[in-house]
Structures are given as structure tokens and as C-alpha cells.
Amino acid sequence: MSALFGRSRSVLSRLVGALVVVLGVVTLTFFLARVVSPDPTNLYVSPQADQATRDQVRAMMGLDKPVLEQYVTYLGQLVRGDLGTSFSTGQPVRDDLLSRLPATLELATYSLIIGTLVGVVVGIVGAVRRGGILDHTGRFVTVAGLALPQFFVGLMLLWIFFVVLGIAPGPVGRLPVGLVDPPQTTGFVVIDALLSGQWAVAGAALQQLALPLITLAFAIFAPIARTVRTAMLEALDADYVRTATAMGLPQRTIHYRYALKNVLLPVLTMLAGVIGFAFSGAVLVEGVFAWPGIGQYALDAIQQSDFAAIQGFVLYAAVLYVVVYLLLDLLYARVDPRVRL
Amino acid sequence: MSVALAEGNLLDVVDYRGGFRGPDGEVTEVLAGVSFGLRRSTLTAVVGETGSGKSLTALSVLGVQPRGFVRTGGRMLFDGEDLFAGGPRSFERVRGNRISLVFQDARAALNPVFTVGHQLIDVCRAHRRLGRKEAEQVVLDMLERVRIPDPLRRMRQYPHEFSGGMAQRVMLAMALVSEPELLVLDEPTTGLDVTIQADIMDLLVELISSSGLTACLITHDLGVVAQTCQDVVVMRSGTVREIATCEELFTAPRDEYTRDLLAASRLVEAR
Ligand SMILES: Nc1ncnc2c1ncn2[C@@H]1O[C@H](COP(=O)(O)OP(=O)(O)O)[C@@H](O)[C@H]1O
Ligand SMILES: [Mg+2]
Numbered sequence: 001m002s003a004l005f006g007r008s009r010s011v012l013s014r015l016v017g018a019l020v021v022v023l024g025v026v027t028l029t030f031f032l033a034r035v036v037s038p039d040p041t042n043l044y045v046s047p048q049a050d051q052a053t054r055d056q057v058r059a060m061m062g063l064d065k066p067v068l069e070q071y072v073t074y075l076g077q078l079v080r081g082d083l084g085t086s087f088s089t090g091q092p093v094r095d096d097l098l099s100r101l102p103a104t105l106e107l108a109t110y111s112l113i114i115g116t117l118v119g120v121v122v123g124i125v126g127a128v129r130r131g132g133i134l135d136h137t138g139r140f141v142t143v144a145g146l147a148l149p150q151f152f153v154g155l156m157l158l159w160i161f162f163v164v165l166g167i168a169p170g171p172v173g174r175l176p177v178g179l180v181d182p183p184q185t186t187g188f189v190v191i192d193a194l195l196s197g198q199w200a201v202a203g204a205a206l207q208q209l210a211l212p213l214i215t216l217a218f219a220i221f222a223p224i225a226r227t228v229r230t231a232m233l234e235a236l237d238a239d240y241v242r243t244a245t246a247m248g249l250p251q252r253t254i255h256y257r258y259a260l261k262n263v264l265l266p267v268l269t270m271l272a273g274v275i276g277f278a279f280s281g282a283v284l285v286e287g288v289f290a291w292p293g294i295g296q297y298a299l300d301a302i303q304q305s306d307f308a309a310i311q312g313f314v315l316y317a318a319v320l321y322v323v324v325y326l327l328l329d330l331l332y333a334r335v336d337p338r339v340r341l
Numbered sequence: 342m343s344v345a346l347a348e349g350n351l352l353d354v355v356d357y358r359g360g361f362r363g364p365d366g367e368v369t370e371v372l373a374g375v376s377f378g379l380r381r382s383t384l385t386a387v388v389g390e391t392g393s394g395k396s397l398t399a400l401s402v403l404g405v406q407p408r409g410f411v412r413t414g415g416r417m418l419f420d421g422e423d424l425f426a427g428g429p430r431s432f433e434r435v436r437g438n439r440i441s442l443v444f445q446d447a448r449a450a451l452n453p454v455f456t457v458g459h460q461l462i463d464v465c466r467a468h469r470r471l472g473r474k475e476a477e478q479v480v481l482d483m484l485e486r487v488r489i490p491d492p493l494r495r496m497r498q499y500p501h502e503f504s505g506g507m508a509q510r511v512m513l514a515m516a517l518v519s520e521p522e523l524l525v526l527d528e529p530t531t532g533l534d535v536t537i538q539a540d541i542m543d544l545l546v547e548l549i550s551s552s553g554l555t556a557c558l559i560t561h562d563l564g565v566v567a568q569t570c571q572d573v574v575v576m577r578s579g580t581v582r583e584i585a586t587c588e589e590l591f592t593a594p595r596d597e598y599t600r601d602l603l604a605a606s607r608l609v610e611a612r
Contacts, residue, residue, distance in 0.1 A: 239446070245405050246444075247515060248433070248438050248468060249437070249464065253463065261454045261455070262453070265454075335454065337501070
């Protein structure tokens with residue numbers, strides 16, 4: 001997406017571009033949802049209902065008007081910050097999203113930190129020890145992470161640790177059934193529980209978190225590790241590394257400052273994509289573990305032809321990606337002196 | 342051909358052989374027994390057509406051959422000590438410290454994401470026990486010695502902000518800042534504008550002669566050789582074809598290939 005904005009244009013034109021992208025995505029989703037989704041009225045009236053009842057429900061849902069008129073109405077709402085009302089929850093979509101955001105943020109933040117750290121270390125070690133046993137092991141695990149679908153990894157983990165070994169809790173969300181959420185300060189259950197001194201709740205929350213965290217972190221680790229390894233290998237073969245070696249700089253300096261700073265550039269780009277993916281609710285991971293986050297909400301919305309909810313999710317994801325890539329461009333210019341904004 | 346190991350040479354390359362391992366695992370020899378010596382405080386030229394093994398030999402002096410290069414034999418005697426005998430450590434001891442290398446494409450040889458000053462100070466401090474401030478001053482003086490205008494501002498710039506000639510001066514400063522005994526220059530002016538080439542050569546000769554350095558200049562330019570060098574090594578296809586003093590070489594070349602080389606250059610017409 002960075003290419004879409006170009007690296008040389010001003011911040012203002014980037015912002016305009018970003019707005020256009022978001023509007024385009026919203027528009028596309030609006031019409032696509034209405035074309036491909038089954039008629040939502042069928043989900044909300046009983047199959048025996050007569051035509052009059054159906055029409056009444058359609059009118060209530062605002063689906064009786066021409067599609068273009070619905071679209072204009074929707075845009076009008078958006079401008080006022082109103083994302084519409086969910087058919088299935090009956091709540092404003094904005095409130096729904098906000099209430100589900102903490103679950104996604106908690107899972108995504110931990111997974112991003114762990115997945116990125118492990119990915120960077122494995123990538124660097126693999127490149128520095130090219131062809132060694134550590135490199136081969138790292139590459140094997142990386143390929144597995146790239147090739148295996150996330151829901152499959154999640155289900156396998158559940159099967160092994162929940163079903164067979166019985167050491168992990170089942171996929172019932174952020175807390176086991178019967179436990180009450182700690183008072184909300186950060187929205188991260190583990191931290192909130194610790195803050196209020198509820199050690200048992202914190203422990204239970206950590207256990208619930210373990211498997212989805214590993215699944216998502218694994219999905220994040222793999223592309224990062226591959227990017228780091230490739231970029232590091234390229235850097236180690238670069239002329240400037242040969243110069244630094246010939247000039248007698250210590251190997252530590254060469255690997256971890258001279259090469260690594262060049263590696264940072266491709267890794268930042270990859271990281272932006274991964275951040276977008278994780279914070280938009282890693283739909284499949286949340287689905288497998290019944291994690292009550294944004295991704296789960298989107299999954300439900302799609303199944304129920306919940307138009308406003310689908311659009312709300314896509315809008316959130318689009319804004320998220322656009323913001324992340326804008327930040328990426330700014331960061332990129334800070335790391336690479338050849339790039340000017 | 343054989344060379345007598347002259348007593349007191351700073352560097353002796355003795356029957357140095359090596360090549361690249363092909364996909365079949367066989368090593369194709371591209372250096373087929375290179376032997377020459379560098380007299381102390383002397384500027385020696387290495388000439389020869391492209392692909393004759395000049396760069397590989399130069400890189401080997403510091404043990405920074407390209408990946409895939411395999412040494413199949415020979416010795417590299419620096420100040421009497423065989424660098425290959427001591428393992429990687431002996432190269433690490435001399436790199437940038439007692440031997441410095443100036444690369445052909447200076448802009449590509451510098452790290453794009455660090456300022457020039459940062460890189461110079463790193464090299465300086467890797468070899469001399471200096472604080473940050475002192476190192477900065479040493480680097481600044483060195484940039485002045487290689488005649489970079491406005492060195493304080495230049496130190497804060499990145500390699501891409503330098504012209505080819507200016508970048509080559511930076512390389513030179515980097516190579517000299519550790520006060521080495523041997524300076525190896527791999528085609529330091531190739532690819533630069535002709536007028537800039539001359540400026541850089543003048544600077545080089547001045548720096549080398551004023552500091553009593555031993556230097557090895559790899560070059561295409563026989564004109565430069567005639568004007569500046571004392572000894573000449575002629576290479577072709579991974580072997581040394583002729584070693585002579587500059588005067589001998591231009592007045593009485595012994596090897597047929599040397600004569601071809603001289604004939605092909607414009608120098609002969611001038612004669
Ligand atoms: N990285 C490499 N891989 C394979 N062959 C190489 C490599 N570098 C150089 N060679 C070969 O080694 C020979 C000598 O190269 P080089 O020392 O660069 O020549 P020169 O500097 O005299 O032009 C050339 O024939 C070249 O093809
Ligand atoms: Mg060369």
C-alpha cells in the first residue's frame with residue numbers, strides 16, 4: 001500500500017489519498033455485501049411469516065428503499081460519526097466495536113510483541129549462522145508458520161493441549177465460565193486483574209490467553225522471520241559490510257548495527273502489514289477460540305448478513321491499515337536517509 | 342615464473358592460488374599462482390586486463406574475498422608473518438589497522454543509512470583508543486587532509502549526498518584514519534570524471550609520499566603508472582606475467598603481453 005501513496009509526495013496529499021482509499025473500501029463493501037449476502041430479513045422473520053410482516057421488517061431495517069438511497073443515507077450517518085445499528089445485537093455498531101476492541105487489542109498486542117521478537121531473533125540467527133543447524137531448524141518452523149492455516153494451528157493446539165493433555169482450558173473466550181471480569185481500567189483482563197489484586201483471575205485469564213496467543217504469535221512470527229533472514233543475508237553480502245570488515249570493525253558492530261539498520265527497512269514494511277492483520281482481529285484465530293474480539297464480531301456479522309456491522313468492521317480495518325501505513329512512511333523516512341517525505 | 346623473496350618486503354604474495362566452486366563442486370581456478378612483493382615505502386602498480394584477478398588478490402590481502410572463493414594454496418606474508426597460517430585472527434589483527442583497502446565504487450562501499458562522520462568515527466575508534474570528541478577531531482583533520490571542503494557539515498551527511506569523487510575522498514580518509522602501514526587501492530579512480538581522476542591521483546600520491554606509506558595501486562591507467570609508481574606488476578588470467586621497475590617496464594618490457602598492453606595504450610604513440 002505504501003507504493004500506492006508514493007514516497008515523495010507531501011503528507012497532505014497522502015492524507016487525501018488515505019481518505020480516498022477508505023471511502024473506496026467502504027463503498028465497495030456496501031454494495032458487495034448487498035449483492036453476495038443472503039437477504040437478511042429471512043434471518044429475522046419466521047419462515048411462515050406472511051409478505052406483510054416481511055415488508056414491515058424490511059422497512060424497519062431500512063432495506064425497502066433503493067440501494068443508492070440507502071448508500072447516501074449511510075454516508076450521511078458516517079459523516080456524523082454514526083456507524084448505524086446492528087441487526088443482530090440491536091446496538092449501535094460503534095458501541096459494539098468499542099466493547100469488543102479491548103479483547104482484540106489484548107490478544108494482538110501480546111502476540112505482536114512475542115511474534116515479532118522471536119521472528120527477528122530467529123531471522124538474524126539464521127542469517128548469521130547460514131546453513132547451520134539453527135538456520136535449518138528456524139527455516140523449517142518458519143515455513144510451517146507460513147504454510148499452515150491459522151485455524152488449523154489453533155485447532156491442533158486445542159486438540160493437543162485441551163483434549164489430549166488436558167492442561168489448557170477450552171475455547172470459551174477471555175475468562176473461564178463463572179469468573180467475573182475485573183474492574184476495567186486498561187481493558188486488558190490480565191493487567192486489570194493484577195491491578196485490582198485478583199491473582200486467581202489474572203492466572204485464569206493468562207491460561208485462556210495462552211493458546212490463541214501462541215496461534216497468533218506463530219502467524220506473525222513466520223513472515224517476520226522470513227523477511228529478517230532474507231534481508232539480513234542480503235545485508236551481510238552487501239558492499240558496505242565488506243568495507244566495514246576490511247576496515248577492521250568488530251563483527252558485533254557489523255552484524256548488529258551496520259547490517260541490522262539496513263534490515264530494519266524491509267522489516268518495517270512487513271511489520272505494518274502484520275500489525276494491520278493482528279489489530280483487525282485475526283478473524284480465524286478469534287473464531288477458533290471464541291475470543292470475543294473484533295474478528296469474532298465480523299465473523300458473526302457476515303454469517304448474519306448484518307450489513308451495518310460488516311461495514312463497520314471493514315471501515316475500522318481500512319482506517320487501521322491506512323493509519324499504520326502512514327506511520328510506516330514517516331518511520332521509513334526516519335530510518336532511511338535517502339527517503340524524503 | 343619465480344620471484345625471489347626479497348628481504349624486507351612489507352608484503353609478499355607467494356604462489357597464491359584459488360577459485361570458485363562451481364555447481365559441480367569443482368573449483369575453477371581463477372588465481373593460478375600469483376607471486377609478487379611490495380617494497381617498503383614504495384608505490385607498486387598492479388596492471389592487467391579486466392578479469393585477470395587483480396581485485397581478488399587485493400581482497401585476499403585482507404581476507405575479504407567474495408563468498409564462494411576457495412583458496413587452494415599459497416602464502417601471504419605480511420611483515421614476515423603468513424596471514425593464512427594464523428587463521429581468521431591474523432586477518433582481524435591487520436584489517437584497517439596495519440593494512441587498509443580502498444574500494445573501487447566508494448559510494449556503494451559506504452553504508453547508506455549511517456552518516457559519513459559516524460562511519461569514520463567508528464573506524465577511527467576501532468583502532469585508536471580515543472574518546473568520542475577526540476575521534477571526531479581526528480576524523481575532521483583527516484577529512485581536511487583529503488581536501489573535503491566544509492568537513493564539519495559533510496560529516497553529518499549520508500553517502501548518497503556525496504559525488505563519486507567526494508565519496509572516494511571519504512574512503513581514503515577512512516583508510517588512512519587508522520594510520521596503516523600498507524594501503525591497497527583497487528582502481529580508486531575508475532568511473533570518475535577525468536578531471537576528478539587527476540585530482541584524486543594527485544592527492545593520493547601526495548598522501549602516500551608524505552607519510553612514507555607502502556601502497557599498492559591497482560589500475561587500468563598506464564599513464565598514471567608511468568607518472569607515479571616505482572614498481573609494476575603485470576597480471577593476466579590469474580598469473581603474474583612480469584614484475585619490473587617502472588622505468589624498465591616502459592623502456593624494455595620483457596613479456597609479450599606487457600608489450601601488447603603498452604601498445605594498446607596511448608602512451609606508446611607519445612613515445
Ligand atoms: N564472486 C565471484 N564469483 C565467481 N567468479 C568471480 C567472482 N568474482 C570474480 N570472479 C572471477 O574471478 C576472476 C578475477 O576477477 P577480478 O579479481 O575481479 O578481476 P580484476 O579485478 O582483475 O578485473 C574473473 O574472471 C571473474 O570472473
Ligand atoms: Mg577489479
